[in-house]
Amino acid sequence: xxxxxxxxxxxxxxxxxxxxxxxxxxxxxxxxxxxxxxxxxxxxxxxxxxxxxxxxxxxxxxxxxxxxxxxxxxxxxxxxxxxxxxxxxxxxxxxxxxxxxxxxxxxxxxxxxxxxxxxxxxxxxxxxxxxxxxxxxxxxxxxxxxxxxxxxxxxxxxxxxxxxxxxxxxxxxxxxxxxxxxxxxxxxxxxxxxx
Amino acid sequence: xxxxxxxxxxxxxxxxxxxxxxxxxxxxxxxxxxxxxxxxxxxxxxxxxxxxxxxxxxxxxxxxxxxxxxxxxxxxxxxxxxxxxxxxxxxxxxxxxxxxxxxxxxxxxxxxxxxxxxxxxxxxxxxxxxxxxxxxxxxxxxxxxxxxxxxxxxxxxxxxxxxxxxxxxxxxxxxxxxxxxxxxxxxxxxxxxxxxxxxxxxxxxxxxxxxxxxxxxxxxxxxxxxxxxxxxxxxxxxxxxxxxxxxxxxxxxxxxxxxxxxxxxxxxxxxxxxxxxxxxxxxxxxxxxxxxxxxxxxxxxxxxxxxxxxxxxxxxxxxxxxxxx
Numbered sequence: 001x002x003x004x005x006x007x008x009x010x011x012x013x014x015x016x017x018x019x020x021x022x023x024x025x026x027x028x029x030x031x032x033x034x035x036x037x038x039x040x041x042x043x044x045x046x047x048x049x050x051x052x053x054x055x056x057x058x059x060x061x062x063x064x065x066x067x068x069x070x071x072x073x074x075x076x077x078x079x080x081x082x083x084x085x086x087x088x089x090x091x092x093x094x095x096x097x098x099x100x101x102x103x104x105x106x107x108x109x110x111x112x113x114x115x116x117x118x119x120x121x122x123x124x125x126x127x128x129x130x131x132x133x134x135x136x137x138x139x140x141x142x143x144x145x146x147x148x149x150x151x152x153x154x155x156x157x158x159x160x161x162x163x164x165x166x167x168x169x170x171x172x173x174x175x176x177x178x179x180x181x182x183x184x185x186x187x188x189x190x191x192x193x194x195x
Numbered sequence: 196x197x198x199x200x201x202x203x204x205x206x207x208x209x210x211x212x213x214x215x216x217x218x219x220x221x222x223x224x225x226x227x228x229x230x231x232x233x234x235x236x237x238x239x240x241x242x243x244x245x246x247x248x249x250x251x252x253x254x255x256x257x258x259x260x261x262x263x264x265x266x267x268x269x270x271x272x273x274x275x276x277x278x279x280x281x282x283x284x285x286x287x288x289x290x291x292x293x294x295x296x297x298x299x300x301x302x303x304x305x306x307x308x309x310x311x312x313x314x315x316x317x318x319x320x321x322x323x324x325x326x327x328x329x330x331x332x333x334x335x336x337x338x339x340x341x342x343x344x345x346x347x348x349x350x351x352x353x354x355x356x357x358x359x360x361x362x363x364x365x366x367x368x369x370x371x372x373x374x375x376x377x378x379x380x381x382x383x384x385x386x387x388x389x390x391x392x393x394x395x396x397x398x399x400x401x402x403x404x405x406x407x408x409x410x411x412x413x414x415x416x417x418x419x420x421x422x423x424x425x426x427x428x429x430x431x432x433x434x435x436x437x438x439x440x441x442x443x444x445x446x447x448x449x450x451x452x453x454x455x456x457x458x459x460x461x462x463x464x465x466x467x468x469x470x471x472x473x474x475x476x477x478x479x480x481x482x483x484x485x486x487x488x489x490x491x492x493x494x495x496x497x498x499x500x501x502x503x504x505x506x507x508x509x510x511x512x513x514x515x516x517x518x519x520x
Contacts, residue, residue, distance in 0.1 A: 012432070012434070032425050032456070036379045083392075
């Protein structure tokens with residue numbers, strides 16, 4: 001690792017390094033997979049993640065600007081600010097609702113919209129880590145996104161009921177189907193898991 | 196404490212006697228289809244023909260008055276087989292005058308694995324004919340973190356093997372043929388978060404029979420399907436912040452799958468464990484031992500709620516016997 005690299009986080013799939021004003025997410029080779037399959041998967045996923053992230057940004061969802069992309073890594077703008085989990089309030093929850101609705105309206109689901117993957121910067125909620133994202137307009141996929149968000153909120157914040165209402169108000173502002181989504185979320189919760 | 200357990204969800208009818216530390220006796224009778232795959236009616240007929248004999252073998256190994264409980268596989272599994280086993284277990288429990296314990300087959304696979312490897316709180320990859328799941332214990336239950344969206348990995352292998360004219364069970368034959376090739380043909384790789392799907396591979400592999408060698412297809416099939424299973428296992432270890440992985444279920448006998456899991460664990464500094472083949476496959480001991488754990492925690496099954504439960508999910512079972520730090 002070169003000396004400009006500040007901090008490194010290793011996930012299941014990728015290594016994320018902070019480098020100056022940029023963040024570099026690199027998908028690392030997996031020794032358990034044969035090289036042909038491993039290379040193909042990492043290339044496809046890197047390309048798809050970059051495409052979804054820039055499409056989201058084009059649709060008005062605050063996400064880091066992509067600066068460079070090569071076969072296995074994406075270099076993007078570093079968003080300065082706290083994780084939303086440390087600054088959660090009704091206003092922030094409402095803001096998240098607006099952002100998630102904008103993402104869903106663009107035909108994208110995030111796949112892992114936990115509070116860890118949201119940064120508050122200059123009054124805006126940024127979505128990061130599109131590694132599990134996909135193009136999906138189904139009510140089910142949108143419901144799973146909202147359900148995942150509710151779960152992290154419920155696990156980490158005592159003000160969950162009020163925050164949930166604030167989120168829904170934000171979501172409903174531009175997404176007319178908010179009530180249907182909430183119904184779906186309840187159904188997913190009943191199932192105990194999401195299929 | 197001595198508990199007698201009877202397993203009979205699909206192919207292997209098996210009775211066993213265990214105490215807290217050891218498997219004292221086990222008698223099994225495997226159903227081997229004359230042609231094709233497992234036929235539920237024939238499997239049940241096999242169970243009905245052999246259940247008296249396997250129970251007798253186990254009972255005659257001990258003084259039956261020492262047995263404190265009768266456990267049986269209540270589900271998930273083939274309804275006709277489950278009903279045979281349930282009927283025998285009810286009769287035996289009444290005859291011996293001891294509690295009846297309905298055991299979830301998936302939980303039993305996990306518990307026998309924990310028992311034989313001394314793991315406390317691992318991520319579990321459970322792979323068998325009908326089931327493919329990634330599980331993790333949290334707050335009195337095994338939570339299903341991810342699972343197949345369509346068919347289990349074992350059925351996926353068997354289904355393809357049948358189209359290729361290989362006799363049942365297809366898994367071991369596919370494994371052997373796969374060793375003869377290093378030529379990878381791309382197949383559908385479907386992972387969504389921690390869920391996965393295998394039906395596309397069966398279609399692609401069957402289609403490939405027209406143009407590629409059986410060895411190539413078996414190799415590509417295994418590499419693709421197993422990579423999916425290893426990927427979700429790794430994601431589960433990462434997300435739950437756990438460092439032990441336990442393999443359970445009959446497909447766990449596949450050495451290529453074991454190798455891949457162990458490489459993945461080594462690369463991330465986690466530990467990988469697989470019990471011996473006899474405890475990976477369906478066996479009576481796993482039912483008896485899980486029944487023993489349940490009985491120790493006061494869980495018994497009343498006759499009226501002892502009916503077969505073919506779609507019994509592991510997260511329906513309360514698990515009070517795990518003590519995490």
